[in-house]
Amino acid sequence: MELIKLTDIIGSLNKAIGIESDSVVSNEAELINLLKEFFADRDFFLLVHSIDILYLKNGKVRKFIDNLVASVPRVRLLATVDHINSPLLWSLTESSTYRWLWFHVATFSPYLVERKHSSSQSSIFTTGSKSWKQSTNLLAVKQVYNSVNSNAQKIFLMILKLYMESRSRNSTFTFYSLYLSCREEFLVNSEVTLREHLAEFKYHNLIKMTKASDGAESIQVIFDKETVKRFNDSVGEE
Known part of the structure; x- marks a missing residue:
């Protein structure tokens, strides 16, 4: 799959708003300001295919589109994604900025062309691979x-620590034990604050909470321990 260069996007947008070829705007901030002015009274539709792959492999393009959506009120971003877990790429804050409306419109066509341009180790199309699942989860x-x-990052690391130390069959631990651990580290001052921090992780299906018949709440991490180890190693390296 051919990756889009940021300069190609800027060149196309320059052409779309009628900027002469001998005065092409190459500065991202300047171009966004021009687009904001040009589309002040009209809608701006931008179509991006396979935005999930683009976001994972091209950080500059992602940053540009993020700034574009946040800065140009009349922008209408239409995008396709290839993987069912693609919504995980956007946080709650980012999702509210993009104002996504999700529609399931699978074509059921085989990824024959895409497979030719993807590696077996990093491709999102090798859905039967264990390494693919772990890489995507990570x-x-x-x-x-x-x-x-x-603070939320430290709480998440605490969750992973309790998860790895749990001796229960499904590696769950109680909400109260997490609360006590977080209080000892001065990360929260109440259960309400802790629940607010957990909302982001629950929204993205990284954890789930269940309640027993006696009312006690348990927390479970919804990805495998191998991914947890790889994540902890990457955080340690940083």
Whole structure:
């Protein structure tokens, strides 16, 4: 699959708004300001195919589109995704900025062309591979982790620690044990605050909470321990 260069996007947008070829705007901020002015009284439709792959492999393009959506009120972003877990790429805050409306419109066509341009180790199309699942989970966990504040990050690391130490059959631990651990580290001052921090991780299906018949709440991490180890190693390296 051919990756889109940021310069190609800027060149196309320059042409679309009628900027002469001998005065092409190459500065991203300047172009966004021009687009904001040009589309002040008209809608701006931008179609992006396979935006999930583009976001994972081209950080500059992602940053440009993020700024574009946040800065140009009349922009209408239409995008396709290839993987069912693609919504994990956007945090709650980012999703509210994009104002996504999701529609399931699968074509059921085989990914014959895409497979020719993808590697077996990193491709999202090798859905039967265990390494694919772990790689995708790791990318999703990193994305959510990087989108929250430092306190929430420390709480998430505490969750993973309790998860790895849990001796229960399904590796669950109680909400109260997490609360006590977080209080000891001065990360929260009430259960309400802790629940607010957990909302982001629950929204992205990284954890789930269940309640027993006696009212006690338990927390379970919804990805495998191998991914947890890889994530902890990557955080340690950083």
